[in-house]
Amino acid sequence: MPTVPHLEQHFTGSARVRDVVIGMSDGLTVPFALAAGLSGAVESTRIVVTAGLAEVAAGAIAMGLGGYLAARGDREHYDSELAREQREVVDKIDFEVAEVEEIFGRYGVARAAVAPVIAAFRARPDAWVRFMMRFELGLEEPDPGAALRSALTIALSYIAGGLIPLSPYFFSATARDALGASVGVTLAALLIFGYVKGRFTGTRPIRSGLQTVLIGGLAAAAAFLLARLLS
Amino acid sequence: MPTVPHLEQHFTGSARVRDVVIGMSDGLTVPFALAAGLSGAVESTRIVVTAGLAEVAAGAIAMGLGGYLAARGDREHYDSELAREQREVVDKIDFEVAEVEEIFGRYGVARAAVAPVIAAFRARPDAWVRFMMRFELGLEEPDPGAALRSALTIALSYIAGGLIPLSPYFFSATARDALGASVGVTLAALLIFGYVKGRFTGTRPIRSGLQTVLIGGLAAAAAFLLARLLS
Numbered sequence: 001m002p003t004v005p006h007l008e009q010h011f012t013g014s015a016r017v018r019d020v021v022i023g024m025s026d027g028l029t030v031p032f033a034l035a036a037g038l039s040g041a042v043e044s045t046r047i048v049v050t051a052g053l054a055e056v057a058a059g060a061i062a063m064g065l066g067g068y069l070a071a072r073g074d075r076e077h078y079d080s081e082l083a084r085e086q087r088e089v090v091d092k093i094d095f096e097v098a099e100v101e102e103i104f105g106r107y108g109v110a111r112a113a114v115a116p117v118i119a120a121f122r123a124r125p126d127a128w129v130r131f132m133m134r135f136e137l138g139l140e141e142p143d144p145g146a147a148l149r150s151a152l153t154i155a156l157s158y159i160a161g162g163l164i165p166l167s168p169y170f171f172s173a174t175a176r177d178a179l180g181a182s183v184g185v186t187l188a189a190l191l192i193f194g195y196v197k198g199r200f201t202g203t204r205p206i207r208s209g210l211q212t213v214l215i216g217g218l219a220a221a222a223a224f225l226l227a228r229l230l231s
Numbered sequence: 232m233p234t235v236p237h238l239e240q241h242f243t244g245s246a247r248v249r250d251v252v253i254g255m256s257d258g259l260t261v262p263f264a265l266a267a268g269l270s271g272a273v274e275s276t277r278i279v280v281t282a283g284l285a286e287v288a289a290g291a292i293a294m295g296l297g298g299y300l301a302a303r304g305d306r307e308h309y310d311s312e313l314a315r316e317q318r319e320v321v322d323k324i325d326f327e328v329a330e331v332e333e334i335f336g337r338y339g340v341a342r343a344a345v346a347p348v349i350a351a352f353r354a355r356p357d358a359w360v361r362f363m364m365r366f367e368l369g370l371e372e373p374d375p376g377a378a379l380r381s382a383l384t385i386a387l388s389y390i391a392g393g394l395i396p397l398s399p400y401f402f403s404a405t406a407r408d409a410l411g412a413s414v415g416v417t418l419a420a421l422l423i424f425g426y427v428k429g430r431f432t433g434t435r436p437i438r439s440g441l442q443t444v445l446i447g448g449l450a451a452a453a454a455f456l457l458a459r460l461l462s
């Protein structure tokens with residue numbers, strides 16, 4: 001008999017892994033494509049490095065702060081719904097009973113069959129509230145402190161990912177020289193990253209690796225061609 | 232008595248709105264910050280426009296294709312879990328009964344009180360499978376065609392958002408001249424966008440607008456300062 005909800009098992013890996021994936025997949029892809037695109041238009045590695053680092057800083061802040069505010073919003077949403085349900089199981093008990101009957105009715109369970117369940121809920125209003133949060137509203141209680149941890153993890157993963165495609169530009173004389181090395185290390189990093197991500201998320205790892213390479217490669221190719229056309 | 236799950240009401244607005252928000256919030260922020268950053272380092276609007284459009288192309292592809300593959304992955308995950316549950320309500324019926332009892336046990340409902348519900352499920356295995364998908368696994372059936380629609384919506388919203396901060400650079404002689412106009416139109420767009428997003432997602436609209444401006448402004452300021460330091 002399972003002792004934890006399957007839900008937990010299916011989002012294999014923790015929220016931390018998910019945040020690393022969010023930050024790193026964008027961090028590897030967008031600065032890579034930007035650097036490749038600029039290499040099609042300018043000679044100077046200085047401009048590519050400046051644009052690339054500016055993009056990494058902006059992306060890390062936008063994603064990290066965006067993630068922080070989204071997580072804080074989830075917390076506020078959860079708390080306000082919790083307060084509403086806590087009032088409803090006291091003040092609007094007939095309404096809550098009707099909601100439980102309606103939930104089960106969608107699965108072919110008649111009102112008479114639900115009556116013993118409702119009797120159990122009436123005896124434990126706290127459990128009833130938890131049931132409604134999870135099964136009526138589909139809300140899980142957010143982890144306190146999750147917002148800040150999530151923001152930092154996403155931002156640092158974006159920076160770590162973004163420095164990989166930019167690194168060859170630090171050491172090359174011209175942007176065109178650096179481009180080949182950047183493509184090489186980044187496609188390799190995308191393949192490894194996609195493979196590992198596949199293992200954590202339950203997708204077939206090799207297919208996940210190839211998909212990740214495809215996204216990064218197409219984005220970089222489009223940026224390169226567009227920049228060539230413009231210059 | 233509600234006739235649709237509350238879940239639907241709480242994700243106010245449709246999946247389409249959510250995709251527009253995902254695409255446009257990044258589209259307004261990152262190209263804006265990149266253009267601002269480059270304006271701190273180079274004179275030529277041509278380089279800013281080239282880098283900005285390359286970033287918009289790369290970001291739209293990365294986000295759109297990433298969203299497409301994520302949605303397709305959700306579909307495959309749903310189908311494989313559905314097939315497993317369909318087998319289990321036939322082959323491992325005692326195990327499924329124990330799972331239902333365990334789910335309710337977490338909410339203080341005794342096995343005896345669950346028995347009539349289980350009897351109803353035994354009479355309708357299809358409803359039982361739907362119940363387990365939703366209440367054991369927390370999975371909703373993905374909308375067919377959602378993956379492609381979602382990808383296109385995210386990508387086009389990213390492009391629409393990204394062209395706003397870049398537009399002044401098309402018409403100005405120097406990057407520094409364009410910067411002020413870009414900051415003005417983008418902060419106004421971020422405020423309006425955040426306000427509208429707040430109305431759709433149930434956050435207080437004015438606070439949502441100010442938060443969106445804060446994210447975009449901080450990202451752009453960081454990119455600008457970093458690029459100044461490097462040049």
